[in-house]
Ligand code: PEP
């Protein structure tokens with residue numbers, strides 16, 4: 001249930017409402033917008049009459065949240081969630097382009113790629129060190145050694161790092177190194193992992209499961225949010241359909257649908273969505289035109305010899321071209337590409 005405070009409600013009145021919510025055995029989630037303070041009372045609310053809160057001083061109105069996800073819903077948080085990420089923001093006017101290899105394969109590879117993607121206009125670096133491979137015999141990632149290389153790449157370029165976490169046993173290690181915890185498609189409904197990352201205050205990039213509905217994605221986001229971690233980005237990465245021409249089918253619909261259902265930023269991964277380097281730029285352009293807040297793109301200096309996902313990885317030059325096109329579409333959408341310490345403009349480097 002949402003308790004919407006009057007615009008002139010005092011801090012004491014807000015505090016009093018919070019005390020009453022706790023007394024009813026519910027948890028409190030405060031959403032302080034520019035104009036309105038909304039207090040979420042989350043838990044078993046169906047037996048609690050709204051009048052219990054309506055009578056309190058400073059309360060304008062009490063609404064039940066109709067969706068099964070509460071904290072993730074736009075009803076609870078009407079404004080877009082915008083959160084800072086080392087020098088830029090996600091979810092606002094800026095479009096975040098996260099790029100890098102599927103897997104960190106070695107020091108030179110990741111450092112070289114980091115410089116290349118930064119020069120091309122990326123604002124964050126991706127790279128997996130624990131890989132969710134379909135076969136146990138495929139390359140599984142470099143583990144902590146890979147995190148060390150990523151940290152060095154960040155030091156040299158200033159790009160924050162986005163890395164997939166596969167299990168809660170990796171959490172202590174990961175939060176020491178990474179700027180964004182990626183939850184992969186295969187773990188979207190690993191509820192213990194979602195709860196564990198919800199306990200941290202490290203931003204999360206939550207990928208849609210291979211066969212998950214939009215509502216299931218939002219319910220997974222709810223797990224993270226309910227732990228108090230409000231910095232969740234959602235990622236559409238293609239879903240399984242009958243179509244075999246591409247690795248997955250990009251659900252472009254998901255972008256405007258998610259933007260209307262939730263206040264959380266929405267990112268698109270055109271690499272896993274298509275599985276082919278040749279199609280990545282087209283889908284990246286479509287995503288920004290559809291209203292996505294960012295992209296996560298696989299880039300490799302030598303895709304033919306990549307340890308994973310080479311077929312869908314762009315070479316740095318192709319990525320740079322893609323960024324230029326996306327930058328122009330961003331302008332049409334009255335947005336701009338996020339930059340870290342640099343000065344990328346749609347006209348090139350300033
Ligand atoms: C990845 O980002 O490399 C990855 C494994 O993605 P997904 O979880 O979307 O398959």
Ligand code: MN
Pocket residue numbers: 102103272298308309
């Ligand atoms: Mn990959």
